[in-house]
Amino acid sequence: MTENSNLWTKKHTIQNNLEIWDEQYTWPQDGDEWSGQANRCNQPYEKWKQSIVDSFIRPNILETSAVLEIAPGHGRWSAEIIGRSRQATLVDLSPACIEFCRQRFSSFDNVSYLANDGKSLAGVADDSVDFIWSFDAFIHMNADVINSYFSEVRRVLKDDGIAFIHHAGRNNTFLPFSFLRSLGRPGRKLYKLMTMGKLKDDDGWRSDISREKIVKLAGKNGMAVQDQIRSWGANGEYSFEKYGDYISIIRKTIDISAN
Numbered sequence: 001m002t003e004n005s006n007l008w009t010k011k012h013t014i015q016n017n018l019e020i021w022d023e024q025y026t027w028p029q030d031g032d033e034w035s036g037q038a039n040r041c042n043q044p045y046e047k048w049k050q051s052i053v054d055s056f057i058r059p060n061i062l063e064t065s066a067v068l069e070i071a072p073g074h075g076r077w078s079a080e081i082i083g084r085s086r087q088a089t090l091v092d093l094s095p096a097c098i099e100f101c102r103q104r105f106s107s108f109d110n111v112s113y114l115a116n117d118g119k120s121l122a123g124v125a126d127d128s129v130d131f132i133w134s135f136d137a138f139i140h141m142n143a144d145v146i147n148s149y150f151s152e153v154r155r156v157l158k159d160d161g162i163a164f165i166h167h168a169g170r171n172n173t174f175l176p177f178s179f180l181r182s183l184g185r186p187g188r189k190l191y192k193l194m195t196m197g198k199l200k201d202d203d204g205w206r207s208d209i210s211r212e213k214i215v216k217l218a219g220k221n222g223m224a225v226q227d228q229i230r231s232w233g234a235n236g237e238y239s240f241e242k243y244g245d246y247i248s249i250i251r252k253t254i255d256i257s258a259n
Helices: 014-024 036-040 045-060 078-082 095-104 143-156 172-196 211-220
Strands: 066-070 087-092 111-115 129-134 157-167 223-229 246-252
Touching (some): 014 095, 036 045, 045 078, 045 129, 045 157, 078 087, 087 095, 095 111, 143 157, 143 211, 143 223, 143 246, 172 211
Parallel strands (some): 066 087, 066 129, 087 111
Antiparallel strands (some): 223 246
16 A cells, blocks of 8 residues: 555545455455554564464454454455354455455355445344454444444344454544545645654555544444553564554443433
């Protein structure tokens, strides 16, 4: 992703996400080409990737677990999920990605595949999922889309279920200045500086989302953010420093139907 690429100047709409990931992006290494976060940590990519598996995925999946992955792309994390769970469901906006995963994991008989509308989990039963995982997907979603997904996350999670959602972490104070994006490259660079504190690198096509906005959207949908993680490992050796992202750990709380 580079600042000069027209591909990454589009608005974060469902339609644009569909066109990019289903038609335009070439997936040169099936998602493993996104090594920039590891590079910023001065860590080998495979070691950085394994740290995510060991810290966030492996501890939350039992042999009896039903797991849902939202937007698996070409299955960058799916093999870890499918191999550990009783039942895995992969849901993606891109039919091409779903078909790729169907072929990649054809030897497994514990996987369901769903191409969705980019904002709902139709086809996933209520109160049926122990663990939800999504990485490098919510970072490209607008607040209204995340709000819709969070409503569905609450619906499908079991009462003791948990969701790990990777999302953008822009400075909440300056999100109202998102109109700067429409002013060309100078405006985009200024907005990036205000919300990410950086000028030199691209912004990874991050949407206008902050950690505070995620907390608010979770609460609106009867869920609570248990923790928000930007760095992990011994002395924070692994992190999302490059783009300032977070993983939010989310659980169900109140019965919002009673309100």
